[in-house]
Amino acid sequence: MDLELWHFPISHFNEKVRWALDWKRLPHRRRALGWDYVPRTWWATGQLSVPILWIDGRAVHDSTRIIAELEHRCPEPALYPQDPALRARALALEEFCDEQLGHAVRTAVLGPLLYRDPEAALDVLTTGMAPRTRRILGAAVPAFRAFYTQRHKIRPEIIKAEQKKVRDGMNRIVSEIGSSGYLVGDSFTVADLTAAALLGPIAQPGELEYKPPAPLSPLMEEYRSTVAYHPALRWAVDMFGRHRGVSAEAAASGF
Numbered sequence: 633m634d635l636e637l638w639h640f641p642i643s644h645f646n647e648k649v650r651w652a653l654d655w656k657r658l659p660h661r662r663r664a665l666g667w668d669y670v671p672r673t674w675w676a677t678g679q680l681s682v683p684i685l686w687i688d689g690r691a692v693h694d695s696t697r698i699i700a701e702l703e704h705r706c707p708e709p710a711l712y713p714q715d716p717a718l719r720a721r722a723l724a725l726e727e728f729c730d731e732q733l734g735h736a737v738r739t740a741v742l743g744p745l746l747y748r749d750p751e752a753a754l755d756v757l758t759t760g761m762a763p764r765t766r767r768i769l770g771a772a773v774p775a776f777r778a779f780y781t782q783r784h785k786i787r788p789e790i791i792k793a794e795q796k797k798v799r800d801g802m803n804r805i806v807s808e809i810g811s812s813g814y815l816v817g818d819s820f821t822v823a824d825l826t827a828a829a830l831l832g833p834i835a836q837p838g839e840l841e842y843k844p845p846a847p848l849s850p851l852m853e854e855y856r857s858t859v860a861y862h863p864a865l866r867w868a869v870d871m872f873g874r875h876r877g878v879s880a881e882a883a884a885s886g887f
Contacts, residue, residue: 633705635660638676638684640669641760641842645734648695648829649683650841651876655825656706659882660685666758666765680783696730699822711822722816725808725823733801734830736794738784741833743791744851750777752849760842795855802831802864809867820875827864828871835865837872841879 637653639646641664653660665672665682673680677693684693687705692698703712713719745753750773757780758766769776781787805815805827812818815827832840834856836848844852859865 633658634686634688636686637662638665638672638686639663639682640665640757642757642833642844643682644737644830644832645695645730646683647832647840647842648826649685649698650879651825651829652699652702652711652822653685654877654880655711655875656702656709657880658702658706659880661882664761666761667768695826696726711820711825713817713819713821715817718817718821722821722823725815726826728804729801729823729826729830732797732804733827735784736797736801737830737833739786739791739794740798740855741852743786743788743794744855745849746777746781746786747788747791749849749851750774752851753777753780756844756849756852759844795858798834799859799862802859802862805831805864805867806862813867813870820871824871824875828868831865831868832872834859835868835872837869837876839872839876 635653635658637646637649637660639650639662650662669682670680673682673684673693676684676686676691679693681693683695683698684691685698685701686692687701692701699711703710713722742753742756745756751770754766754769754773754776758769808815808823810817814820815823828835836843836856848856
């Protein structure tokens with residue numbers, strides 16, 4: 633099976649797919665998209681989001697759809713529980729984390745940077761990309777900021793609401809953790825992978841493959857300090873430590 637991942641290195645939704653590929657030990661190539669990602673993603677899938685996984689020449693987009701395809705083609709080691717009831721619960725938690733937590737984390741972390749320190753936001757967002765991407769976008773910071781905030785509907789008045797949504801999401805995660813330490817049943821599933829990956833930008837575990845430039849922006853540290861106490865972050869760090877494993881990337885490449 634020939635696999636090539638188009639991704640944004642810093643993105644937590646992209647980390648979700650990288651983790652799934654690595655968990656299943658599937659060798660793959662990675663291409664970090666840059667400033668010209670819009671025409672590339674539109675040409676490949678008719679939409680503007682990454683990750684996009686090329687499987688034997690066919691493009692699949694959206695992290696949930698990609699993992700479903702990988703489970704179908706390579707069911708072991710499994711991310712979906714065999715028991716139908718447990719599988720339904722795992723998929724429901726995956727959807728909750730995608731829709732209610734993942735987008736909120738992006739706004740909670742990047743929102744303050746975009747409005748108070750757009751240069752630092754650009755440094756974070758171009759992590760792992762070709763140097764020319766940072767140079768090109770750096771020459772047009774106001775336009776980049778306007779595009780990104782419009783693209784992801786990030787506005788000053790909703791940043792605080794999204795930060796509350798993150799806390800609510802973390803509370804939900806903690807309430808779902810069973811005696812096994814996992815969200816569903818007694819083993820690692822797509823629910824655990826998704827929740828931990830999407831909390832990665834806040835938790836900043838040591839196993840996170842693509843980290844923003846050090847030292848972290850004071851604005852990022854300021855926000856992280858408000859939730860550092862939360863047990864969901866300790867749980868996420870534990871999931872990374874126990875299950876993130878090593879990269880199955882076969883070769884790095886860029887456009």
